[in-house]
Amino acid sequence: MDAGLLPEFRARFVEFAKRAVNAAPRCANEESTKMFLVVPMISFLGYDHLDPSEVFPEHHCDFSEKYKNRVDFAIFKANEPVIAIESKPVGAANLRDDRGQLRSYFNAAKTVKMGILTDGLIWEFYADSDEPNMMDANPFLRFDLRDVAKGKVDDSALEGLHSLGKSVFDPENIGAEAKRKHIYNSVLAQVATIFSDPPEEFARPLLKRAGIGHLSQKALEEYRPVIQGAFREFINRQILHRLDLPKPEPVIPGGAGVAEPAPPPGPDPIVTTxxxxxxxxxxxxxxxxxxxxxxxxxxxxxxxxxxxxxxxxxxxxxxxxxxxxxxxxxxxxxxxxxxxxxxxxxxxxxxxxxxxxxxxxxxxxxxxxxxxxxxxxxxxxxxx
CATH class of the missing domain: 3.30.920 (Metal Transport, Frataxin; Chain A)
Structure with missing residues (x-):
């Protein structure tokens, strides 16, 4: 996605999310969820929900007469279904419990390359990044419109959503894109772990590159707060740079001759369950x-x-x-x-x-x- 278009797309998506959140309390069942939340998202991505050759409700793809597979919406490209959408009522207890129906359709429809599971507010996007026509166990993209309405959406999620729009969606490439996204999320989790508690196998090479070699275990532990402080300072500088604010003088925790003690570690991040x-x-x-x-x-x-x-x-x-x-x-x-x-x-x-x-x-x-x-x-x- 062109970086210049990202702010405009973000603004449109946040505005869309606000309308969806306001409409959600009036969605008392699955049908109203589809009408007031799911169909507007389909339109937001550029697909014409009034054209049955492009968006088909209650579409089926069966293994046999005995095993019927249906999804709430199938999105077509070149007369073949490429995206399957399974909708649940707003506030469905656990979307993960409802993946089976979407997975079955995904497996039966060989041209489908992406599955979407949603309750109208929470949206999960699945691909077949590991094996063709076998839906991945975990979504490569997930967001909650309640968070988006508050501006809580990162650039990576915006770019992922934009790539699913009618004008740019490439069914043949979505599996590879999903694989990259899974790897990205995994690397991000590892970076967060290293950031919070730098392991020895990471800290030693880093200190060596900084000119400090032959460290004893005791010395390594003494330098650990320095590494954590440097990480925090690096992140702070990046934020200040984006906000175009002056950079404060860094405080080096645990350094020789520093009178003030290192700041205590911050509280655990708050996770809404x-x-x-x-x-x-x-x-x-x-x-x-x-x-x-x-x-x-x-x-x-x-x-x-x-x-x-x-x-x-x-x-x-x-x-x-x-x-x-x-x-x-x-x-x-x-x-x-x-x-x-x-x-x-x-x-x-x-x-x-x-x-x-x-x-x-x-x-x-x-x-x-x-x-x-x-x-x-x-x-x-x-x-x-």
Whole structure:
């Protein structure tokens, strides 16, 4: 992809993601997910969903009369299906559990070179990079439109998505591209590991190239914070260079004659788990079911979340003033632990429930109170 086109494509994709996230709470089943989320993505990539010779819904490709294989959409090129799309309802618990149907179609349709599995917000892209017509176990590209709507999408993902557009998609080359992407992701993971804890087999050659040889094990351990500090400084300089900001003087951890001690290691990166996303998606869908007033229904799209170490905060418009609840991650078999504000009317506020449906009453009460407080207008009672 031309680097000059990347910012423009990014802006269009972020805007598209925002519209999709706003539409998602109204997608109550698989059909509405297809209509309001999947079809718009197909159009975003340049394919004409109104042309059955280009986009065909409920397309089948069978091994035999006994074994029927269908996908929700097949995208055609030169009168042959080249892309298969399998859709699930928004908030499907685990897309990975639904790969079998897509894999079967992928295997049966010899011209298909890419499979897409989606719930309308999370998108996973699969190819046959290891063996022809055998769908890879892992996606070569994955993104969540909720993250994209917040601008959280890297250039590599943008380039990968752009390569799937109608004007540039090359079915014969997608397997090789996917292989490169898998290798890229693997290398990136290794770099992250080296960055956080440089192994001896990496540290010794690096120090040797820096002019320090014949290191004892003790000396090597003493230099390890220096290597980690140099990594951090390199990344910081790259960021500052892109932002066109002045570079601060680096602090060399553990260096001779340095009075200040090395800074403590940063906190572990925060990873939003599938269970937390499940809780957030449930909140949107459940409120859409519980709310009866149109003005209150329209405010559901303003619900967002923020992840912290040890807690997952769901809020309406404003994180503090609009907080709906805090969810505490625990073991899957131990139920769901929530902390609700006093507006919920729940006593005690810290509660563990077996199913998410058990929070209906405090969730609705809190949402109504937050909307009334922030919008500063009374929220009418739900009709009987």
């Amino acid at each position: 599938e269970r937390e996303i499940e809780v957030f998606n449930w909140t949107l869908k459940r409120l859409a079911f519980l709310v009866r007033d149109d003005s209150l229904f329209s405010e559901i799209s303003s619900i967002d979340y923020k992840d912290y170490q040890g807690k997952f905060v769901v809020f309406y418009k404003m994180e503090r003033k609009g907080r709906l609840f805090e969810f505490m991650e625990g073991k899957a078999g131990n139920g769901y632990r929530f902390i609700f504000p006093e507006e919920s009317g729940l006593t005690p506020a810290d509660v563990t429930v077996k199913t998410l449906a058990d929070i209906d009453a405090p969730l609705l009460a809190t949402f109504r109170a937050r909307v009334a407080a922030i919008v500063r207008s009374p929220v009418p009672p739900d009709p009987a």
